Amino acid sequence: MKKAVTLxxxxxxxxxxxxxxxxxxxxxxxxxxxxxxxxxxVADEMGYVGVKSTQNRGGNTIGVLIPSKFINPNGSFYWAxxxxxxxxxKKENMFCIMENLDQEDEDRLMLPHCIExxxxxxxxxxxxxxxxxxxxxxxxxxxxxxxxxxxxxLDLDAVVTNGYSGxxxxxxxxxxxxxxxxxxxxxxxxxxxIFDRYMGYVKAMIEHGYEVNEKWRIDDRYKxxxxxxxxxxxxxxxxxxxxxxxxxxxxxxQLRGMGYNVPEDISIVGYDNYLISEVSDPTITTINVxxxxxxxxxxxxxxxxxxxxxxxxxxxxxxxxxxxxxxxxRI
Numbered sequence: 001m002k003k004a005v006t007l008x009x010x011x012x013x014x015x016x017x018x019x020x021x022x023x024x025x026x027x028x029x030x031x032x033x034x035x036x037x038x039x040x041x042v043a044d045e046m047g048y049v050g051v052k053s054t055q056n057r058g059g060n061t062i063g064v065l066i067p068s069k070f071i072n073p074n075g076s077f078y079w080a081x082x083x084x085x086x087x088x089x090k091k092e093n094m095f096c097i098m099e100n101l102d103q104e105d106e107d108r109l110m111l112p113h114c115i116e117x118x119x120x121x122x123x124x125x126x127x128x129x130x131x132x133x134x135x136x137x138x139x140x141x142x143x144x145x146x147x148x149x150x151x152x153x154l155d156l157d158a159v160v161t162n163g164y165s166g167x168x169x170x171x172x173x174x175x176x177x178x179x180x181x182x183x184x185x186x187x188x189x190x191x192x193x194i195f196d197r198y199m200g201y202v203k204a205m206i207e208h209g210y211e212v213n214e215k216w217r218i219d220d221r222y223k224x225x226x227x228x229x230x231x232x233x234x235x236x237x238x239x240x241x242x243x244x245x246x247x248x249x250x251x252x253x254q255l256r257g258m259g260y261n262v263p264e265d266i267s268i269v270g271y272d273n274y275l276i277s278e279v280s281d282p283t284i285t286t287i288n289v290x291x292x293x294x295x296x297x298x299x300x301x302x303x304x305x306x307x308x309x310x311x312x313x314x315x316x317x318x319x320x321x322x323x324x325x326x327x328x329x330r331i
Contacts, residue, residue, distance in 0.1 A: 005048040006307040007300070013042050022300045026091050061095040062302070063120035065112050065137075068100040069224035070127040076246070077274040077291070078127055081147065084295035085124065092299060103224065106133050115140055122302055128191040142309070145302045147294070149192050155313050157305055159298045162317045163193045163271075166287040167200025169322050170241050170269045173285070175208050178331040179239040179267060183216030185229065185251055186243030190221055194243040197271060201241045213237070220247045229254055238266060238331060245270035245277040248284045248327070263329035273323050282326035289320050 007018040007025075014021065016035065024031045024039040025048075031039075064085055070078050082098060089096045097120055099112045109132060114120045122143035125134070134151045137144055150158035174182050184201045186194040198217075205212045216237045218229045229251060242248035248270030252262045262268050262282060270277055273288035297316055304311065 005043075005046045007304060008308065008311075010039060010043050010046060010048060013046065014039050018300065018304065022296070022303070060093060061097060061120045062089055063112065063114040063123040064096055064098045064126055065101055065114075065123060066098065066126045067106065067129065067224060068102050071100060077244070077272045077289070078148075080274065080291040081126060081295060084291045085126075085147075085298065088292075088295045088299045092303070094299075101129070106130060109133060109136050111136065111140060122306060124298055124302060128193070143302060143305045145298055145305065147298045150315050152192070157301050157313045158315045159294060159301055160193065160196075160315065160317055161287075161289050161294070162319050163196030164200040164203075166271055166320050167197035167241060168204045169200070169320075170197075170271070170285075170287060171201045171204035172208075173322055173324075174239045174241070174267060174269065174328065175204065175210070177239075177267070177328055179237075180210050181213075181216070181237040181239070182210070183213070183218060183237040183240045184243075185218045185220050185240050185247055187219045187221050188217070190223070197241070197243050216240075220250070226250065231255070231258065236260075236266065239328070240266065240268055242268060242270045245272045245274045245280075245284055245286055248286070249276050249280050252280060252282075252284075252327070263327050267328040269328060271320075273320075277323075277325065280327070284327045285325045286323050287320040288323045290318065294318055 007021045011018040011021045020031055021039055024036040025043060064082060066078055086096045097114050099114050101112060106129060123141045124145050124147050125137060126147045128149040131151050131153060134154055138154060138156060144156060146156055146158040148160060150160055171182060184198055186198060188195050188198045202212050215232050218231060220229055221227055240251060242251055248268050252268055255262060255266055260266050270284045270286040273286045277284035277286045301316060
């Protein structure tokens with residue numbers, strides 16, 4: 001039986017990336033007209049039939065699994081990611097079913113209904129799950145992509161932001177603004193993204209010869225529930241790097257209740273450039289995460305997995321840019 005032509009095959013033939021190939025075939029911007037025509041011609045000549053060929057493997061409905069506690073009723077970064085996924089999947093003639101996963105079901109290793117009832121042909125897991133649950137999904141889902149997290153001990157496809165680089169950029173910016181006593185807000189072992197951003201913070205501090213004081217490392221959650229942060233009673237740092245915009249927003253409110261003003265007394269930075277960073281008072285300096293591109297890459301990774309089931313899993317990272325707003329004071 002002849003092997004199906006994949007995006008990777010077309011990319012190699014055109015001497016370009018499979019991301020560019022996917023954009024060209026989907027009619028998206030970012031590809032020159034000449035290269036787009038070349039890609040389409042090569043795809044036709046090679047007999048590429050696209051994602052619709054996945055229908056004979058159980059349909060073209062994709063599940064998106066999100067832990068319930070990551071879904072804020074007032075909106076969240078994950079809502080933006082989910083909406084971007086829906087839009088991208090629709091362009092590929094795929095349908096999408098979202099299912100929330102309760103903590104109890106995760107702890108009991110209960111399979112999602114969409115998998116148990118065979119409603120979907122593949123799954124995107126959005127938001128950190130335990131290693132045991134990720135393994136359960138891997139054992140029961142043929143085509144699986146982790147989005148916004150990875151599991152170091154499991155060889156799975158994943159799409160994440162470069163949290164290490166982002167944490168380094170945020171901390172370096174605070175140092176550039178004159179800060180030397182800088183803390184970090186985030187339960188560092190709660191998620192891989194929090195830990196990676198923490199390690200970027202640590203690198204920047206050590207590189208500049210400044211102390212990484214554990215007293216200034218503040219827990220922000222227990223499992224997935226946010227908790228009241230416990231700040232030091234004295235010897236406060238002049239700035240905090242927060243693991244996300246939601247935590248930065250909560251920190252600003254809690255510090256204000258303690259009599260501190262941001263940024264006059266303490267500077268704050270976040271991560272994601274999610275809506276809350278803009279409606280916050282002050283607006284929050286942050287790292288921008290392109291949710292649309294992240295969703296594009298997740299769908300392309302899933303398509304690659306469907307077409308190349310025996311291909312080596314990859315972790316794909318996305319760089320974020322520093323966005324300067326009002327929550328940092330030069331000292």
